Amino acid sequence: MSSRSMNCDGPWDAIVVGSGASGGVAAMTLAEGGARVLVVDAGPDLTSTEAFGSEPGNLVRRIAGLTSGSHRRQSQHPGYWKANPRLYADERIHPYEHPADQPFLWTRGLQVGGRSLTWGGITLRLSDEDLAGVNVDGQQVGWPLRSSDLTPHYAELERWLGVHGGRDGLDHLPDGDTQPALAATPAEQRFAVAVQHQLGYPVIRSRGFGPAPQGQDASWPRSSSRGSSLPRAMATGRTQLMPEHLVERLLMDAGGNNATGVVAVDQINGNRKELKADLVVLAASTIQTVSILLRSCRGVQSNGFDDPSGRLGTRLMDHVSTSQFFAFPERDQADQPPLTGAGSFFVPLGRHLPSAGFQGGYGLWGGIGRFDPPRWLRRRPTCITGFLIGHGEVLPRAENRVTLSERTDRWGVRVPSISCRWSRNELEMVTHMRASIKACIDAAGGEARPIKNLFHLPFVEPWLEGAVALSDGAAPPGYYIHEVGGAAMGSAEICSVVDPFNRLWRVPNVLVVDGACWPSSAWQSPTLTMMALSRRACLEALSGRGE
CATH class of the missing domain: 3.30.410 (Cholesterol Oxidase; domain 2)
Incomplete structure (x- = not known):
């Protein structure tokens, strides 16, 4: 992460993929630590008026989203009925697959700020009891962390964000x-x-965010990255935003041991761009991040990275x-x-x-x-x-997984296939x-x-x-929008995808800081913990900049 002049294609000190809760904290932490950061997001850079809309316009957009099929799955979530449908991805343009007998309701927020713009704002910590994990098929599956590892990061975020509890x-x-x-x-x-x-x-x-004060000048809620972490990152003068570019895969060196950047697809015209950086931080949301990794591993990409555990894409969970x-x-x-x-x-x-x-x-x-x-x-x-x-809490079971479909989106990017029950x-x-x-x-x-x-x-x-x-029964997986897993952290590469500091075992300059890194789900709302993990991982990356 040496000093170089800024330009859009790089090289950058760091590329952060995704601008939601985890990505915003990553960009802020790295930029305030002296790094020059490019934040790449698949969606547009909306104004607050465009993002939140108003009634009855939002109601008209909901009806259009339902009748056109663009929000057929996502409309099952109650949040859809109180938000601007523009904050929900068009399922026709951004498809995914699941078996007919295993419905998965995947909610995506493809815009700068991501799903933090529709986050309910509950902030609950995990305990050592949660981090100890669960027993699956005779094996204890837990975290290589204890609550003391997260406490200072929880505290800093809670104080700065001003949450109540x-x-x-x-x-x-x-x-x-x-x-x-x-x-x-x-x-x-x-x-x-x-x-x-x-x-x-x-x-x-409950613990979390209260309502925005009446007469507040800020146009973005404090619970969103646009109202908190992203402005701080941009204020450093070392952060640049690149909206409407979906990251397809990692760029790897010849041996597949080091990431040199990412390949991003312009969502306006389908052109692919190679963006170079010393560090890549994946915070695109769990399933998007896992999909990027699957498109980057050996066997899919000739010089892709190795996953010694064979667990990439497995053990997907939602509450x-x-x-x-x-x-x-x-x-x-x-x-x-x-x-x-x-x-x-x-x-x-x-x-x-x-x-x-x-x-x-x-x-x-x-x-x-x-x-x-x-x-x-x-x-x-x-x-x-x-x-x-x-x-x-949901058990991390190997058969609940994300793979790559042979189907592609409009620009030829292979889409995820989700099998979870x-x-x-x-x-x-x-x-x-x-x-x-x-x-x-x-x-x-x-x-x-x-x-x-x-x-x-x-x-x-x-x-x-x-x-x-x-319904009186269990809602399908994905419904609660708390999906985690697929690139779990652990203490050894034989049984995990990333190490205790969120680094890919064989490619340590790639960090996975969203829900994909979770080895077990616990029961609490996960966003605060994702943000704490992101801050912790990025501070560790900064501490090793001279290596």
Whole structure:
């Protein structure tokens, strides 16, 4: 990473692929450490007005996205119905495959800022219990890290981002370095007291981002890389952005032992460009990053890199989830605060589950009295609405994997084929989740109801029929948008793809800093940990610049 003059094609000190949560932190860390950084993103550089839009224009775009087939899978996620559909990739232009009997709902944000623009903003740390991993086929699959390795990076990010959270003293969910927790609604307070008293379950204020302050001049939310890490990276004068270029593969030296840069495909005209750098940081999102690596390995590329473990692309995970809406008696006529990462609550059971016949843990995320429509649209005017969503740990199994299809996109790039299904372990966990959700609602005096029995939704109801979010079973893999794995880190190259500092074992100048590097999924929302891993890996790379 020596000093050279800037130009678009390089050589650069570092190329960061992807500009979302992990990529933004990577660019910021490297640039503030003195490196000259090129950030390459597959999508356009939108203004905040273009990115977020407004109603009713967003509704028109949703209808167009559904009728054209461009958002056929992604529209299954509730977030699609409150965001600008422009923040969701066109599935016709960016295809992928999965077996007919193994649906995978892959949500992609192809624009500068990536999926950080639609992130819910929940920030939960992992504990040593989570990092210890799980047993799969008689083998313990865990992380080559402990929480002390991540603590300083968690703390720096939490302080700088200004996230909120309480001091709950739970060993299995470490406290953060946070601002005070946001207030619960009166209904949430009553719910917490009842559940803690009758069931003995912990109920805590959620940890994460609150709503943007009224009258704030900043056009981008703090939870997005565009409102946090990317401006800091650009402020150094050492970072350049290259939008609308999808990275196809790594450029390798003749022996396949060193990456010299990347090949990027211009999304306007299909032209391929070779971009040179001393360090390549992959933060394109889990499946995109794994696909780049698969297109770069030996056997696909003549001088590709070796994966001694044979595990590249395997052990893909997403959180398994199920949800339930419920009616809750309304005692107060207070204004409803917004539902946000910090404006909500958790029942953080983790692995401390009664009568569990499965591995792993889960938590229940919820909110009450935060999203009701006007009273005239409520079917139960004397009640307010709550929800509980369980999201749980998934086993890293070899058969859940990403491979390359023979199918290509419009510019000849081979697209991913995703084969992933829930095992008995996950299905038993969902059964347990639903029992816990019911117990919590009953204890608090709520009444579980389908959303169509709670609200009048004349324009939306036709799209709700058959929606996976409203089913009683487990939503398909990919639905929760917490996919991780495929290029797992470990302590030896025979059983992992990257080392404990996120470096490819045989190509140490390539870092994998998004969810692809996760060896196990834990149950917590993963974004804060991805950002902490990115910061840690990039600081380590900077420390070895003179080698």
